[in-house]
Amino acid sequence: MNEESLEIKEILAGSKDKYFQLIDRYKDKLFAVAYHMSASEAEAEKIVEKGFIEVYQNLEKYDDSLFFSDWLYERFIPILCVKRDKDSTQQAKLPFHNPHYIEMEEALHSLASEAKFQFLLMKLLDFPTAKLSGLIGISKEEIEENYSNSLNQIRRSTLSNDIKLEGEECHSEEELSLYFDGKLSNEKLRKIEEHLEFCPDCREVLHFLKQEESTLEKVLEYPKLNESFNDQVLRKLDPYVPAKPKHRTWKYQLSAVGILGAIFLFSVVILPTLKPLASMVSTYMQHGTIYNVWTEGTYAVTDEEITLEITKVEIDSLYMAVYYEISREGEELPKTFPVEDVDFYSSKPLRIVDESGKQYPVDATIPDHLRYASSLAEEEGVEKERPYYLLKMPDKLPDEFNLEINFARLQGQFGKWNIEIPIRYDKVEDTAVTVKLDKTLNIDDKAVVEIMDATYSKNGSRLRYKINHTDEEEARLMKLLKEHDQEYRMEEILQGRHVGLHVTTEEEHLVLPNYFHFMDPYGPNEPVELYFSNYYIGNEEQIQMGRHQIEGQIENPMEELYIKMLGASFQEPTFFSLEVPLEETETTPLEGTINNYKLSDYSLTPVKDGEGNITKYALIINGENQQKGASGDIGWELSDQSGNYIPTEGWYHYEDMQKEGVKKLLHVDIVPHNTGNEFPENLVIKADYIYTHYNEKEWEKIPLFDEEEKNDSESE
Structure with missing residues (x-):
């Protein structure tokens, strides 16, 4: 259990003050989103305060198999959404004096409200597009397009008009932006990098893009809330009252059989609505057990007007398949893939626990073929497959255990759907069959x-x-x-x-x-x-x-x-080391080998900013793989003469891995340790291992x- 789960456990046990740390940890990013969508700082503060109060009131529904940050941010989205349609002319203004910061802020507020909201969620809260799509009901492709358009709009508004790309082969600002964001194909990436080696104008644009990114981050993250806000929220909260445990053992259930029998007679004659309970008692009287009873409504729970019912469990020694149905009274649920129905982001939605409380390691998934169940069902005579979770069964399980279902989100709605199902594993008929094979494949001896x-x-x-x-x-x-x-x-x-x-x-x-x-x-x-x-x-x-x-x-x-x-x-070990001066070096021949690679030459090329200062060095080592039918990947390590790590960017040589003949074995940008652009005098290049890949052998x-x-x- 992580630190935040322990804090929440203490809060639910009555320690309200523990909520202070959780507020302090997340308030600033949430306040930044609210501020940039609000008319004033006071309005943004009210929104965030309301959100933390609602989250506190729903802490009982938190499932500790989720990251708390994900659970928290997802609950804030509906609250923050209220401000998306606000008139942008009534936008809160930051107290900046730097003209460029003011220009950046105005560019941000020039975005359409919906696009700006998505942009803020991705920039400040690090929401992946796939997850954000499910939360706000917009396609992943549309969100990605909106984000790209927003970023380009801001850049067009703020990049200096003095930048002139006069060379015939210079790339456009749009192309350089795609390069800066890492969204180019390998072929276009290679062409731009070759051009950048000889074009100071294009390198200057990249330098400006980096500066603009830093400025945008400062504008987005300002202002912040002080500690008095935490106390302000806590004063409006009541401590949780610890729930009294209600434990019912199977001995208790068996001692109540007589009462259940009476209820059975009563329910069959007078109250047909108690059919599920009557069926359970009937099963016990007939078979002597109420384990694995599958009658309608037996294993179901309703929260937020959504009902989850476990309709069947199939077990053998290899898999456990848990079939389920999701319904909402008086409303037809939207057609979605099974992975969108349930709490797919939870790492432990299903658990196996014995009577003593011991948990057994299980791993669950939704079978990938269910993504295609709808299209298969459209074929004539093909019945649509019911959705289910699949568990990989542990090797050793007790004769009796409970299967615990813990969902925190269904059909995009947050809630708490917990079901406990007793399983008699000793009564399971194992239908899995194992075939001994004892066959071998030889790989290059x-x-x-x-x-x-x-x-x-x-x-x-x-x-x-x-x-x-x-x-x-x-x-x-x-x-x-x-x-x-x-x-x-x-x-x-x-x-x-x-x-x-x-x-x-x-x-x-x-x-x-x-x-x-x-x-x-x-x-x-x-x-x-x-x-x-x-x-x-x-x-x-x-x-x-x-x-x-x-x-x-x-x-x-x-x-x-x-x-x-x-x-x-x-993986094979190798023992290569080369020390060279860290200064501009034209193509210089190299002798020697690294396992099956014959070295050819190396070069060090300085990259300068608009003022002529060296910002990094491009290091390239060329060589040739002499082993036929295999490719390789060398594990490089760069340090100074004292053994201190040297930071790098790029690692562009991976695109040459499958290339025949002389190719780049290493292509990396060496950057300084600090903003003072200080580089060590010498560069030590080491290779510790080689990965050899066999891809084309039959x-x-x-x-x-x-x-x-x-x-x-x-x-x-």
Whole structure:
């Protein structure tokens, strides 16, 4: 539990004063948004005060699996939204005396109210566009376009009119803005960077853009609230009264069977509205248990006029599928993808807890194929699949446990939907089937991938495999490390091996994986687990062309699936060091190698601002990969002669990774430690490791089933 969750827990226990820290932590950014949307500082303060009071009154609904900042900001949006349609002529003005700051403020307020509101949320509260889209009901593409237009409008209003781009090959201010924002394709990026090396005018525009960004940040973040505001809010709040715990054990439930039986008779004859309870008692009298009872209304909760009902749970040793329905009385809910229905941003919406309160680690997801459920259902004869959550089951679970559902947001509405479902795991009939495979793939005689087994389940399957260096390769690496007294790096080297295994159909259509929130780290000799669904999309070529729709469903996974390796990478140690003066250097030949790379030359080019001051140096090292059929990525480290880290920008050489022949092995901008533009005298360039990537090699396709058993079944 994080610090803020503990603070909220203390607040709910009656410590109102703990709310002071939460207010102090977030008030300034929220006040900045309100101020820039309001007619006065007093009006903005009232808005923020109202928001913190409403948040306090709803703290019981906070789910500690969410980041509190996200939960807080999302609740403030409806309050801040009230001011979006205000007349911009009645805008609060900041007490600036600097003419440029005043110009920047006027440019900000020249934005349309709706666009300015979105711009402030993204700039000040760091809202991702996808999340903001769901909160304000505007498409992600429209928000991104509005943000870009707003930023360009501000820049056009504030960039100096004295900037002249007179060169025939100079880029426009719009192109340079896209470059500054990192929104250019690799090809355009390369052309602009080549031009910038020789064009001081374009570099000056970039320098102005950087200055304008700094000025905008200062205008946006001013003014701030003082500490008296915190006390002002606290005075209007009442302390929470701690709730008394209500714990009901199963012994309590069994002792009440007689009472439930009486209620059953009463409800069947007189009160049909008690049908769910009557069904539970009937089930107990017939089967001797009320676990896993699935009758209408048994596991349902309503908050904010929205009802969440868990309609079914399917369990085997691999997956738990939790089916649900969301409804609002007297109103048809909007058609959305399942990921938009529920609290998708919560990291722990579902939990497994035993009777003693012990939690078991689970990871949950909404299967990705449900995004396409609507389009599949449009086909004749295809029934729309019900939405559900999918849990990856832990290895060891007790015979009895509770499944806890904790949602804090449904259909875009905040609330508290908590349901507890008792599960008798010892009564579950495990339908998952495991097939032993014991097959291997060799990678350039460096490593072997051992395909161990595949487990098939109704809601998807799992593949387990290991990847290990060959004995000869591991001995070679250890010998190399010992020569440099660096045996301690061996575990890191072994952890740096990865393979791109994909489950496919016989026609090599890719099976859609089941993506979970977290991936547990695997030790060097531990099996890796790959989870996948029963749906497939296009083949590798179609995916590269942007075709991602569901192509079909796998009818018999135990006879239809294959595994194919599309790539692999390995980390190797290297021991390279070069010390050069940090000064302008034309292309200078280099001799030597870094593992399979032959060095060619290096250069250091100073980049100057409009006043002729050096702001950074562009360092380029060229070389050639002499290993056929593989590409690489060198791990560089830059420091001064005393071993102190040197800050950098760029790392532009990644675009050359797949290039043949002589290419950039390193291309980076070296910047000073401080604003005084002080650079060290010497530059120490080191390479500690190399990642070798195998991407184009053809590996065999391995069936994920017993071929002999399949042939026998087909012959019958």
